[in-house]
Amino acid sequence: MKKILINFAHPAKSHSNINKALRKAVETLEGVTVNDLYANYPDFMIDIQREQALCEAHDIIIFQHPFYWYSTPAIMKEWLDLVLEHGWAYGSEGKALENKLFFQVITTGGDASTYQKDGYNQFTINELTSPYQATAKLCNMTWLPPFTVSGVHRGLEQEKVQSQSEDYRRTIIALRDSLFNIEQAKQQPFLNSDINRMIRTP
Numbered sequence: 001m002k003k004i005l006i007n008f009a010h011p012a013k014s015h016s017n018i019n020k021a022l023r024k025a026v027e028t029l030e031g032v033t034v035n036d037l038y039a040n041y042p043d044f045m046i047d048i049q050r051e052q053a054l055c056e057a058h059d060i061i062i063f064q065h066p067f068y069w070y071s072t073p074a075i076m077k078e079w080l081d082l083v084l085e086h087g088w089a090y091g092s093e094g095k096a097l098e099n100k101l102f103f104q105v106i107t108t109g110g111d112a113s114t115y116q117k118d119g120y121n122q123f124t125i126n127e128l129t130s131p132y133q134a135t136a137k138l139c140n141m142t143w144l145p146p147f148t149v150s151g152v153h154r155g156l157e158q159e160k161v162q163s164q165s166e167d168y169r170r171t172i173i174a175l176r177d178s179l180f181n182i183e184q185a186k187q188q189p190f191l192n193s194d195i196n197r198m199i200r201t202p
Contacts, residue, residue, distance in 0.1 A: 001031050002176050005058035006105075009037045009065040009076045018107050018149055018161055019066065025165040026172045033058065037075045044078055051083045056096055060175055061141070063132070064105035070121075070128045080135065089139045101175065101182070102136045103144035103191060104129060105168070111151035126189060142182070147171060147191040167195050174199040 006026065010019050027034045035054060041047075055061055065072050087093050106125070114120040115128070125148055136143035149164050171191060174180040179200045185191055
């Protein structure tokens with residue numbers, strides 16, 4: 001059973017129904033650790049040794065966050081700047097994250113059609129998350145496309161909140177139990193593009 005670390009970052013999580021639902025769907029699963037960055041570090045004084053130890057103790061590292069200004073909330077950038085030290089995360093001696101799986105769980109205000117070359121935002125989610133793909137490559141991690149829930153600002157029907165939460169739970173369980181087709185997933189625009197095809201039966 002693989003161990004999964006979810007670095008959760010939402011500065012106003014009480015106002016986000018979808019992020020609360022996604023988190024609730026997985027936080028009690030065996031093998032899953034939810035690391036709430038804003039709750040743990042309200043002053044942004046990140047404990048680097050603690051965070052590095054958490055990463056070392058888990059096989060899969062996830063960043064769950066709203067897609068703020070085409071990126072992450074501020075504390076997640078601070079986490080990247082401080083925790084991913086040379087000689088630990090990258091460089092000739094930096095092997096701590098080698099071969100670990102890495103992906104983002106993203107909620108976007110605009111719907112999927114706005115994240116296209118001819119859409120309102122002009123760029124795809126894949127293009128906008130390229131810095132995190134590059135980070136994974138630098139740290140010798142295996143990058144997977146993001147699990148993405150779009151159209152949040154227009155309001156999500158409860159049925160969609162429930163279905164997305166269940167898909168997230170199924171994805172996390174399958175990854176934990178090595179039942180997720182990693183190679184096929186790499187070819188998808190989103191990790192949740194075709195959940196049923198990605199998950200193998202035990």
